[in-house]
Amino acid sequence: MSNVAPTPPSADAPRRASNAGRYLFLLILGLVLGVIATVMVMRAINARKDHFPEALMHVQQWHMAQLKADMEQNRCNATDVLPHLQALRLSANDLEAAFPDLRDDERFKNAASQMRAAADRAIASPPLTCPGVGDALQSIGRACKACHQDFRN
Ligand code: HEC
Numbered sequence: 001m002s003n004v005a006p007t008p009p010s011a012d013a014p015r016r017a018s019n020a021g022r023y024l025f026l027l028i029l030g031l032v033l034g035v036i037a038t039v040m041v042m043r044a045i046n047a048r049k050d051h052f053p054e055a056l057m058h059v060q061q062w063h064m065a066q067l068k069a070d071m072e073q074n075r076c077n078a079t080d081v082l083p084h085l086q087a088l089r090l091s092a093n094d095l096e097a098a099f100p101d102l103r104d105d106e107r108f109k110n111a112a113s114q115m116r117a118a119a120d121r122a123i124a125s126p127p128l129t130c131p132g133v134g135d136a137l138q139s140i141g142r143a144c145k146a147c148h149q150d151f152r153n
Contacts, residue, residue, distance in 0.1 A: 111147035
């Protein structure tokens, strides 16, 4: 009985501890590499994507914001607001080109025409007062919304 030597209690313990450390290290390394790989893949996909549609939308958004700022600052002369209205009108010509998948959709076509018509009206009788700019903003904004509620996710 007593001549069975007990296994030395702690011969394996340090190795087990260092194995655990190694696994943890490998796990963290794997996670970090996974994150880096994911970011690289997403950047590659993003670089291949067509940025034109978003760019067009952001330009239109910017001109709408300029008009709103003009209105808030009480700068509603034709020279202040006409360039933005014209930019909105011209860029509205590109809606169909920017969204080729949607251009055949009746609702898309209507919304695009609605935006061009709203800008045309505003340019044909340019707003001379800030409430007039507000009206133009509203009717163009309605066209943005008409399209977005159907086609923007
Ligand atoms: C005839 C359709 C149509 C009209 C009109 C339109 N948009 Fe859009 N817009 C879209 C679609 C479709 C998207 C979604 C694009 C996507 O997610 O790929 C979008 C997305 C956007 C976005 C988000 C872009 C992004 O980064 O994903 C903004 C901002 C925007 N529109 C602003 C405007 C403003 C401002 C107007 C009006 C002056 C306007 N849009 C008029 C179709 C339209």
